[in-house]
Amino acid sequence: MRIVYGSELSLRLKGELKEKLLGPEFKRKPKLAVVLAGDNPASLSYVKGKGRACEEVGMDFLLQHYPEDVSEEELLKAVSDLNADDGIDGIIVQLPLPKGLNEKKILDAIDPAKDVDGLHPVNTGKLFLGEKDGFVPCTAQGVVALLKEMGEEMCGKNAVIIGRSKLVGMPLTKLLLNENCTVTVCHSRTQELAKIASQADILVVAIGKPRFVTAEYIKEGACVVDVGVNRVDGKLCGDVDFENVKDKCKAITPVPKGVGPMTITMLLENTARAYLLRKEK
Ligand code: NAP
Numbered sequence: 001m002r003i004v005y006g007s008e009l010s011l012r013l014k015g016e017l018k019e020k021l022l023g024p025e026f027k028r029k030p031k032l033a034v035v036l037a038g039d040n041p042a043s044l045s046y047v048k049g050k051g052r053a054c055e056e057v058g059m060d061f062l063l064q065h066y067p068e069d070v071s072e073e074e075l076l077k078a079v080s081d082l083n084a085d086d087g088i089d090g091i092i093v094q095l096p097l098p099k100g101l102n103e104k105k106i107l108d109a110i111d112p113a114k115d116v117d118g119l120h121p122v123n124t125g126k127l128f129l130g131e132k133d134g135f136v137p138c139t140a141q142g143v144v145a146l147l148k149e150m151g152e153e154m155c156g157k158n159a160v161i162i163g164r165s166k167l168v169g170m171p172l173t174k175l176l177l178n179e180n181c182t183v184t185v186c187h188s189r190t191q192e193l194a195k196i197a198s199q200a201d202i203l204v205v206a207i208g209k210p211r212f213v214t215a216e217y218i219k220e221g222a223c224v225v226d227v228g229v230n231r232v233d234g235k236l237c238g239d240v241d242f243e244n245v246k247d248k249c250k251a252i253t254p255v256p257k258g259v260g261p262m263t264i265t266m267l268l269e270n271t272a273r274a275y276l277l278r279k280e281k
Contacts, residue, residue: 001249002150006142007257009149010265017268018057030275031060032090032116032267033082037075038068038098047094053264059271062088068098075106083111089278090116090271113278116270119166127174133277135270140171142262143204143225144179150251152202152223154179160197162186162213162239163206168227172204193217211241218245224252227259 021029032054036047047063054061064078075093082091091114097103112122118135126134147154159181163169169185176183181202186193188207197203197217205213206227218224228239238255246252253259 001246002251003246004146004150004251004253005257006146006253006259006262009145010261013145013265014053014057014268017265017272021058021272025276026272027279028087029058029060030089030271031062031087032092032271033062033064033085033088034092034094035064035066035075035078035082036094037066037070037101040096043094043096049264050092050267053268054271057268059268070098070101072101072106075101076109079106079109083109083114088114089275090114090267092117092267113281114274116267116274118171118270124166124171127171130178135274136175137167137171138266138270139168139206139227139259139263140175141266141269142259143168143172143227144175145262145266146225146253146259147179147202147223150223152251154181154202157181157201158184158199159202159204160184160186160200161204161206162190162193162197163204163208163227165206168206169204172206176202205239207239209239210237211239211244213240214244215241215248218248220248221250222248224249225259226253226255229255229260 034047034050036043051061082088091110093106107119110120112120115123115135118137123134127136159176161169161172164185164187173183173185184196186196194217198219200219200222202223204225208228210230210232224240226238226240230237236256
């Protein structure tokens with residue numbers, strides 16, 4: 001059994017990206033802008049992490065922090081100004097937004113060419129139509145990078161994804177199809193979930209239920225990626241009961257230090273790509 005740390009892979013990828021950003025393709029540092037509304041402690045901490053990661057690789061970072069009672073019009077204006085600013089390559093609106101704000105309307109206002117979270121319908125459409133110049137949600141990309149790091153040949157393998165969210169399960173479905181996996185997507189209404197999961201050569205779990213997946217869900221020799229982030233008694237844990245399943249796996253990611261760091265690294269890569277794609281136009 002091998003534990004595959006996203007923290008280690010992301011350090012390596014950030015190192016490579018830092019080098020690349022110094023190369024001739026980049027006439028200036030790519031710049032990521034984050035729009036944050038309110039003081040949700042988790043959001044503040046995520047945004048801080050994104051700022052730090054930009055600094056590590058030599059990217060510029062702009063935080064636009066609004067109070068909890070910001071109006072929808074103000075946020076739409078902020079997004080529109082960032083869209084128009086040629087010095088900004090990537091834009092993220094940090095979720096969740098304070099109650100009463102129309103999340104979808106604000107996210108859809110982001111220019112798809114700067115939508116480095118990959119949540120705009122144009123980018124979702126591009127992903128599912130197989131067009132290569134869109135942006136893919138960062139966590140789903142991070143999962144595929146971790147599976148590649150596990151050294152698993154994905155072509156023709158049975159992949160089971162538990163969870164069908166727009167952020168993780170749905171985009172991952174298409175990414176694993178692109179790798180020629182046979183993909184089964186499970187959700188809260190799936191019957192005989194353990195039986196289906198236990199057929200998987202590749203199992204990805206993204207449901208938000210602490211230590212939900214136990215040994216009966218695991219095929220001997222499976223590669224398991226745990227996307228879940230849950231807090232139990234003040235400690236972080238995943239959706240997979242790591243201690244219970246690890247000896248059955250060929251490779252498994254831990255929580256923390258698994259998928260989390262990869263999400264941020266993929267955001268940096270998307271921002272660098274956004275710079276290059278916009279430069280080409
Ligand atoms: P979400 O939008 O709440 O979706 C959860 C999905 O899990 C839904 O499709 C739901 O099914 C399914 N589900 C819930 N309970 C289930 C059960 N008992 N059996 C089978 N399926 C079940 O969540 P999300 O945004 O994808 O996030 C999932 C987890 O990943 C959370 O812990 C989140 O914190 C974590 N996450 C981590 C990162 C990272 O960077 N590490 C990034 C994103 C998310 P239905 O569709 O039928 O409701």
